[in-house]
Amino acid sequence: MAAPSSCGPALSLRVVAECGWSKARACELRLPHGPVLSPVFMPVGTKGTMKGITAGQLQGLGCLICLGNTYHLGMRPGPELIKQAGGLHGFMNWPQNLLTDSGGFQMVSLVELSEVTEEGVHFRSPYDGEEILLTPEKSIEIQNVLGSDIMMQLDDVVSSTVTGPRVEEAMYRSIRWLDRCIAAHRKPTEQNLFAIIQGGLDPTLRTRCLEEMTQRDVPGFAIGGLSGGEAKDHFWRMVTLSTDRLPRGKPRYLMGVGYATDLVVCVALGCDMFDCVFPTRTARFGSALVPWGSLPVKNKQFAKDFRPIDENCECSTCHRYSRAFLHALFRSETVAMHLLTVHNIAYQVGPRPRAWNERAYRHPCGGDVGRTARPLHVVQLNLMRSIRESIVEQRFPRFVQDFMRTMYGSQEQYPPWAVEALASVNITLD
Numbered sequence: 025m026a027a028p029s030s031c032g033p034a035l036s037l038r039v040v041a042e043c044g045w046s047k048a049r050a051c052e053l054r055l056p057h058g059p060v061l062s063p064v065f066m067p068v069g070t071k072g073t074m075k076g077i078t079a080g081q082l083q084g085l086g087c088l089i090c091l092g093n094t095y096h097l098g099m100r101p102g103p104e105l106i107k108q109a110g111g112l113h114g115f116m117n118w119p120q121n122l123l124t125d126s127g128g129f130q131m132v133s134l135v136e137l138s139e140v141t142e143e144g145v146h147f148r149s150p151y152d153g154e155e156i157l158l159t160p161e162k163s164i165e166i167q168n169v170l171g172s173d174i175m176m177q178l179d180d181v182v183s184s185t186v187t188g189p190r191v192e193e194a195m196y197r198s199i200r201w202l203d204r205c206i207a208a209h210r211k212p213t214e215q216n217l218f219a220i221i222q223g224g225l226d227p228t229l230r231t232r233c234l235e236e237m238t239q240r241d242v243p244g245f246a247i248g249g250l251s252g253g254e255a256k257d258h259f260w261r262m263v264t265l266s267t268d269r270l271p272r273g274k275p276r277y278l279m280g281v282g283y284a285t286d287l288v289v290c291v292a293l294g295c296d297m298f299d300c301v302f303p304t305r306t307a308r309f310g311s312a313l314v315p316w317g318s319l320p321v322k323n324k325q326f327a328k329d330f331r332p333i334d335e336n337c338e339c340s341t342c343h344r345y346s347r348a349f350l351h352a353l354f355r356s357e358t359v360a361m362h363l364l365t366v367h368n369i370a371y372q373v374g375p376r377p378r379a380w381n382e383r384a385y386r387h388p389c390g391g392d393v394g395r396t397a398r399p400l401h402v403v404q405l406n407l408m409r410s411i412r413e414s415i416v417e418q419r420f421p422r423f424v425q426d427f428m429r430t431m432y433g434s435q436e437q438y439p440p441w442a443v444e445a446l447a448s449v450n451i452t453l454d
Contacts, residue, residue, distance in 0.1 A: 035216040035243040037275055043420045046449035047267060047294030050415040053275055055173045056214060057113070057121040060088045062275070062296040065287065065372050065408050066123060067303065071096050072116040075304050076365035079118045085366070087373050088120050091299050094166050095127030095158065099149060103169040111171030124172035126163045128181045140180060142197065160204035168210050176246065177205040179220040184252035191224035198222045199236045206240060218277060220248040221266055225258045234269040244275040251280040256441035260289065264448060267294030284313070284407055288427055289445050291411055303372045307364035310354050313371040315430045321364070326351045339370035374409035421451045428453055
C-alpha cells in the first residue's frame with residue numbers, strides 16, 4: 025500500500041550553494057509568510073512570545089521564522105481564543121513564519137506528569153492538575169488552528185540517554201504516529217508537516233526510521249531525540265548518519281541545538297535549520313554571546329568596563345550601552361536581561377541579509393544600500409549570516425578554521441569531537 029502524503033505547495037526549497045568540501049549548503053525555503061534563507065537559527069517562543077524581547081524587535085533583528093509550542097499554547101490561552109485572533113500570527117502580531125512543535129518534547133521535560141500509550145500522551149496539567157490526552161490527531165488539530173507555516177508531527181520522545189527496548193518502541197511508534205498525523209492534516213496546501221527522525225543513539229534503529237519516514241512524502245524532516253545530554257561523539261555521528269540519508273531537496277531541521285560550535289559543526293554535517301532556548305536563557309542568566317564564547321556581564325570584573333559587549337557588533341545594545349551599565353542594572357532591573365536578549369538574538373540569528381543575487385541591501389523604507397552604506401542593523405557579520413555567506417562564496421572551510429581559532433584560541437583547546445566531526449567532512453583545523 026502506498027505511503028500517505030501531505031505534500032503540497034506550501035513549501036519549496038532551492039539549494040543556492042553547496043560547499044565543495046563538506047556537506048554544508050545554503051538554501052532558500054519558500055514558505056507562506058515569505059522566504060527563509062538557511063542555514064537558519066530559529067528563536068524559541070514557547071507561549072507565543074520570546075522571553076525578554078518583543079515580536080517587533082525580533083523582526084527588526086532580521087528573524088524570519090520563530091517557534092511556538094503546541095502543548096503550552098493548547099493549554100493556555102487555548103486554540104479557540106487564538107483562532108478568534110486570526111491564528112497565532114495574528115495573536116502575537118508576527119508577520120513572519122512560524123514553526124510549532126507538536127508537544128512531544130514535553131514527554132521528556134514533563135516526564136513526571138505524563139504517560140505514553142499507543143493512543144497518545146496522557147498529561148496532568150502543570151497549571152491545574154487536569155488530565156489531558158494529546159493524540160497525534162489532536163496535536164495536528166491544534167496546529168491547524170494555530171496556522172503555523174511548519175507543523176511538527178507528534179512523536180514518541182525519550183531522553184537521548186535512555187537505552188534498551190524503550191528506544192525501539194518509541195521509534196516505531198513515531199512512524200505510526202506520523203501516518204496518523206498525515207491523515208489528520210487538514211491544510212496541506214497552507215501548512216507544512218515535518219516528520220521527526222527518532223532512534224536514539226542506535227545507528228540501526230535510526231537508519232530504520234530514516235528508511236520508513238523518507239517514504240512518506242512530507243515537505244521536510246527533523247532530526248529528533250538528540251542534544252539531551254548524550255556524549256558529543258555519539259551526537260555528531262547520529263547527525264551525519266541522518267543527513268546522509270535525508271532527501272537533498274527537502275529541509276533538514278536539527279532540533280534543540282543552539283551552542284555556537286554545535287551550529288557550525290552541524291552545518292558542516294549538512295543541517296539547514298536549528299532551534300534552542302539558549303540565546304534567551306543565557307541572557308536571563310546575565311551572559312552575552314560573543315565570538316570567543318560568552319561574556320558574563322553580571323560578574324564584578326565588568327563593573328567599570330565601559331566598552332560595549334562586542335566592539336564589532338552593531339546591535340542596538342552594543343551601539344548604546346556599556347558592559348558597566350549592564351552590570352549595574354542586572355541584579356535590580358529586568359531591562360538588563362532585555363538588552364542582553366537583544367544582543368544574543370542578534371549574534372545568533374543575524375540581521376536580514378542581502379538577497380542572494382544582489383550586492384546591495386534594499387532598506388525596508390526604500391532604496392538600495394551598498395556594502396559601505398548599510399544601516400546599522402545589517403552591518404555586523406554575525407554567526408548564521410557569516411556561515412551562509414561563507415558557503416555561498418565557497419570559503420566555508422576557512423570560516424570554520426577562523427571560527428574555531430577565535431572561539432578556543434589554541435588547537436589544544438578544540439573539542440576533540442568537533443575536530444573529528446569536521447575531519448569526517450574534509451575540514452581540517454590548522
